[in-house]
Amino acid sequence: MREDVFAALASPVRRQLLHLLLDGGSQPVGRLAERFDMARPSVSEHLKVLKDAGLVAESRHGRERHYRLEAAPLMEIRDWLTPYERFWRERLADLGTVLDDMEDRDDDNR
Template sequence: MIENNHLRDVYDAIADPNRRRMIRLLAEAEEIPLHELTEQFQMARTAVSKHLTILKEAGLVLDRKVGRETRFRLNASPLIEIPNWVAFYSKFWGTHMFHLNQLLEEEDL
């Protein structure tokens, strides 16, 4: 697996539907100012900022100041951990189901 030096686990970061939506919005744009991102949600700016902080701690969001404005962009590289995890367990369950199927077929004989 990929070494994760971030403060927060990527799975924890994507557990919330609002944060998953933020990731999608950031993926569709090169960069989004905080005020534009806030307009996409029915929550206060401070709540949006808290969600962004969680995403930043997981390494999923990068920010930069442009004057008085903060702009955010997606860093999707930590998300590679998810399909790797799913692939491992897909193989795990595939193997176990194959063996179970063999056992059931043997019993039918």
């Protein structure tokens, strides 16, 4: 478990899967697969990646397998993000200054 949450989120398909589970609740694979333009085994593979990252969990109901969201590992992302928050707020604060990204002038060095 904990097979790199960042990598799991790198695919738009997998992010969409999480979103479907977020506002559709626990769902069988077939229902999830309907929403995509790809074959069901491919969706299964994506679900496996999410499961290895701890982002979803499955439960058996008869011959169906319901996948549900496990949002806890997303805390790792949020925690990683935290030290950057200050930084982007600074940038937004003084946008009265130069905004050209491509242009260069000497900024702070240390």
